[in-house]
Each structure stands twice: as C-alpha cells, then as structure tokens.
Amino acid sequence: MQTEVPAFDVSLISEQVEAFYGSYSYLETIYAILGAVEKLINRLPDEIEGVSEEEAAAWVRDLDAFWDRFRWYVEASEAGEDADEVEELVTPGLFEGEYDKMELEDGPSWPDIQTPWRLFNRLARSGSESAVSTATDAAFEEVLEGFWNDVASNLADELAGRDEANVEAEKAIDEAKKNSTDFPPDVVSMADPSSPPDDDDDERRSIAPLLLGIGAILLMTSKRR
Numbered sequence: 001m002q003t004e005v006p007a008f009d010v011s012l013i014s015e016q017v018e019a020f021y022g023s024y025s026y027l028e029t030i031y032a033i034l035g036a037v038e039k040l041i042n043r044l045p046d047e048i049e050g051v052s053e054e055e056a057a058a059w060v061r062d063l064d065a066f067w068d069r070f071r072w073y074v075e076a077s078e079a080g081e082d083a084d085e086v087e088e089l090v091t092p093g094l095f096e097g098e099y100d101k102m103e104l105e106d107g108p109s110w111p112d113i114q115t116p117w118r119l120f121n122r123l124a125r126s127g128s129e130s131a132v133s134t135a136t137d138a139a140f141e142e143v144l145e146g147f148w149n150d151v152a153s154n155l156a157d158e159l160a161g162r163d164e165a166n167v168e169a170e171k172a173i174d175e176a177k178k179n180s181t182d183f184p185p186d187v188v189s190m191a192d193p194s195s196p197p198d199d200d201d202d203e204r205r206s207i208a209p210l211l212l213g214i215g216a217i218l219l220m221t222s223k224r225r
Helices: 010-023 027-042 053-079 083-096 112-126 137-159 167-179
Strands: 005-008 188-191
Touching (some): 005 112, 005 137, 010 027, 010 167, 027 053, 027 083, 027 112, 027 137, 027 167, 053 112, 083 112, 112 137, 137 167
16 A cells, blocks of 8 residues: 655746746747646546545546646737737736636635646545556656656747747757756655545635637647747
8 A cells, every 4th residue: 555645846836837838928938838738637537436426536536627728828828919918818827826817706715727636646646546557756847757758848949940049948949958858956755655645735726718709729830829
C-alpha cells in the first residue's frame, strides 16, 4: 500500500508561468501557454474509478468546468482585436483568479492556471485506479517537463516561416526549454494522501458558464497573427 503520493506545488507553478508570460507578453505566448494547457488536461482521464461515487463525480465535474472555462479563454483569445484586448480578456482569470470580466457566473478562488495541477493532485490523493500509472514523483516531473516543452514547441511553431528573426521570442523559447528541466525546489514532492489537499480551505464554487459559443477547441500551434 502506497503511503505517500506525489503533489505539485501549484503556487510555484502558477508563479513561474505568470512570470514567464510577464517576461514575454505577446499574443504568441498566450497561444503557446493555452496550447500547452490543452495537452496537459488531455492527459487527465475523463472519469476515475476505484473511489466513492461522490468523489469521482466531484472530480469529473470540476474537470468539465475547467474545460468550459478553457474553451472560453480560447474563444476570447480569438475574439480580441489586438494583443492588449486579448490580454485583458484572458489573463485576469488565468493568472490572477479574477473572473468578473468573463461570461461566467463564478470561478474558483485561485488563478485558473493552477486548476489542472490541482486536478492532478486530487487524482493522486484519491487512490483511484486511474492514478496508478502516474502516482510517482518521477511521473509528475515528466508531466511538468512536458508542459514546458509544449510551450517551447508551440512558440517555435508560431515563429516558423517568418522572414525576420525575433530575438525576444527566441529567448522565450530557450527559457521555456530551460524550465522543462530546471524546476523550482520542491515543486514536486511526496505527501501523505490523508493530509488536507491544497484547496481544502477554498470554498467550492458552482460554475455555470455562459460561453460566447463553444466550438471545437482550436489548435493553438496553427494560429497566426
């Protein structure tokens, strides 16, 4: 019986992603991050087994609610007329946990960039059969590595075929690659699954998205502005 499970430090991760965007605040960076988040949440199962029906239903409900918000971010990034407007629409919820500008009744009490990592943590703690293959610190580090590699790859795709070199964008790609191996200390650690989860003190809020019209999730890496 496993006595400890891996856990992401969601605050460290969100701070690193926000700092990365703060250093390279371009449309391409937003697209690259959203594309990496899409791949990240696609790694989560659609349902979980081996835990109570109530716990499984709550986890799936929260995953579905995040998918709805994520689609809103995608469509908002397309609806914005310029970089400033896209930033005004997308970043308050994603990086600051301020959802009043979104067409949602409510949002979680944390920056939404934390939500996928929180869902991974809850999956590992649940003891679900779905978590068996990922419930190691090495597997969690692989997930984090993959996220930053996806950010770097998406940025490279955004720049492909352009006539002029973009020095700042190349720096961003290099930093994303560096982040894929140079993790903050203890960003992944082993924890007692019976200890309180990182969102235990946060009031769970009902999510009722009123979307701008949800279509298929756009492929970020094919966007061009």
